Amino acid sequence: MVDETAPELDLAIVGAGFAGLYMLHRARMMGLRVRVFEAASDVGGTWWWNTYPGARCDIESVQYSYSWDEELQQDWEWTERFATQPEILSYINYVADKHDFRRDIKFETRVIGGDYDEARHIWTLDEADGTQTTTRHVVLATGCLSTARVPDFPGRDSFEGETYHTGAWPREGVDFSGKRVAVLGTGSSGIQLIPEVAKQAAQLTVFQRTPNFSLPARNQPLSGEYVRGWKSNYPELRRRAREETGSGTIYDFPTQSALELSPEAREKEYRWRWEKGGTNFMHAFKDLVVDEDANNTAAEFVRARIREAVKDPETAEVLCPTDYPIFTKRICVDSQYFETYNRDNVALVNLRKTPLESIEKKGLRTSDALHEFDAIIYATGFDAMTGAFTSINLRGRNGTTMHERWSEGPKTYLGLACNMLPNVFMVTGPGSPSVLSNVIVSIEQHVDLISDILDAARKKGATEVEADAEPEADWGGHVNDLANATLLPKAASWYMGANIPGKPRVFMPYIGVAKYRKKCDEIVDNDFSGFSFCS
Ligand code: N01
Numbered sequence: 001m002v003d004e005t006a007p008e009l010d011l012a013i014v015g016a017g018f019a020g021l022y023m024l025h026r027a028r029m030m031g032l033r034v035r036v037f038e039a040a041s042d043v044g045g046t047w048w049w050n051t052y053p054g055a056r057c058d059i060e061s062v063q064y065s066y067s068w069d070e071e072l073q074q075d076w077e078w079t080e081r082f083a084t085q086p087e088i089l090s091y092i093n094y095v096a097d098k099h100d101f102r103r104d105i106k107f108e109t110r111v112i113g114g115d116y117d118e119a120r121h122i123w124t125l126d127e128a129d130g131t132q133t134t135t136r137h138v139v140l141a142t143g144c145l146s147t148a149r150v151p152d153f154p155g156r157d158s159f160e161g162e163t164y165h166t167g168a169w170p171r172e173g174v175d176f177s178g179k180r181v182a183v184l185g186t187g188s189s190g191i192q193l194i195p196e197v198a199k200q201a202a203q204l205t206v207f208q209r210t211p212n213f214s215l216p217a218r219n220q221p222l223s224g225e226y227v228r229g230w231k232s233n234y235p236e237l238r239r240r241a242r243e244e245t246g247s248g249t250i251y252d253f254p255t256q257s258a259l260e261l262s263p264e265a266r267e268k269e270y271r272w273r274w275e276k277g278g279t280n281f282m283h284a285f286k287d288l289v290v291d292e293d294a295n296n297t298a299a300e301f302v303r304a305r306i307r308e309a310v311k312d313p314e315t316a317e318v319l320c321p322t323d324y325p326i327f328t329k330r331i332c333v334d335s336q337y338f339e340t341y342n343r344d345n346v347a348l349v350n351l352r353k354t355p356l357e358s359i360e361k362k363g364l365r366t367s368d369a370l371h372e373f374d375a376i377i378y379a380t381g382f383d384a385m386t387g388a389f390t391s392i393n394l395r396g397r398n399g400t401t402m403h404e405r406w407s408e409g410p411k412t413y414l415g416l417a418c419n420m421l422p423n424v425f426m427v428t429g430p431g432s433p434s435v436l437s438n439v440i441v442s443i444e445q446h447v448d449l450i451s452d453i454l455d456a457a458r459k460k461g462a463t464e465v466e467a468d469a470e471p472e473a474d475w476g477g478h479v480n481d482l483a484n485a486t487l488l489p490k491a492a493s494w495y496m497g498a499n500i501p502g503k504p505r506v507f508m509p510y511i512g513v514a515k516y517r518k519k520c521d522e523i524v525d526n527d528f529s530g531f532s533f534c535s
Contacts, residue, residue, distance in 0.1 A: 017045015
């Protein structure tokens, strides 16, 4: 007999990026009735949307990849040390084809909200076109940096030229040849894009509010020997990344304090890491994110490199960050970023000295001039970590929404679930390592953990799982304590919500991948303490 009260799905997954696809795989293995809802027209998540010139990952490709399919990790051939966006998207497509994922994905479908039926333990999800779907559980695999944001500049919509945002780049690409182009924003996206657009545009003007620390990528083709080293030892290397590192990525880890060495020995350590390229530099000494004096030795080293790279001393000074410790804003990794300012067709406007007043028909007005352009590129970032969750209006117990509950900062248990929102799980939510980690490592851990919880619910005969209020509050305190033991809350970063006017200033990610995993494992061993299962 058909149970007319049963929902259409056991599990609805929102998002078809790395997280959503792996969740789909696990759900299928569990025999669940599952569907993925994806706003884009194909798989890829962040790597589908961020197709701006120069986009690439700053974690080595042999590490920024799935570990759950041994055949895949042996068969797939990465070509470069740091993969480009097109190569990562090809990889995701290859995985989607291999596992025939698309048959369970509804594309061009934005989930905008949903209501929880407290009596039946069922969610009814609303799609943008009015379609509704009922489901027992919901997994929000919506990404940490997926809500692109253009600040509300006065006159923003009056500009008559072309406008672009790095996080929603036209799929057909853009030809800037012969054009006068403005770039607003010098975070990771701007720093990757600026050298590429400078090669094409007639004139490129960068509007910088806060200078960023950036490390040279020194990207290169991968040698066969290097790849063989990884492939022949993948299970052990992946285990180490998961269980023994703070970031889910294997680097040359430090053994000493920056301050216990002579200046010459310290410089030597920084130097070889700088020459090697990438974020390995961050791991030169063990006290760089906890001790301001130690931190300043790294900051000074990088400022010296900026002054070497940029020929005009005045421009170099504007590009040198001086008012926050290095590594407290997300470190950038670049290819010829600072050198780009030596080009004749590139100019830098210091918004600290001449603030942006408005956007007008012809361009950008700063306090001293109107700068005219054919195109404006917004590299102004995202409503990071919370935006994608709160923009889906899920009404849980008593109609409670995440938006309301998070008005003073995100409240989560493990960055995975929220009290008052039963049967909803977040992948890499605030309160988990997420953006402070190799996110694929964190995604896999969360998806495995959600699968364990769903499996436990089934075994217990439970149709409802909810994070309890008290452990949730304790978790928030624990996340804060970890952050406050470091320098990270000292910068006005998007980790703190500081890039959005009015967003509560709370340090959102959990510091420490291995530590976090251990905590989660203890919770699982303790019969999922902190979660209530109900039938
Ligand atoms: O965004 P951001 P992003 N007036 O927020 C400026 C990941 N990612 O897209 O610092 C003037 O970092 C803002 O200035 P300020 C990575 O995690 C990874 O670049 O607020 N300027 C800043 O310069 C990264 O951290 C990769 O003063 C304004 C810029 O816009 C995250 O995505 C590549 C402004 C925004 O920088 C986000 O990076 C790309 C205003 N009102 C991205 N508002 C890799 O893997 C904002 N800005 C390499």
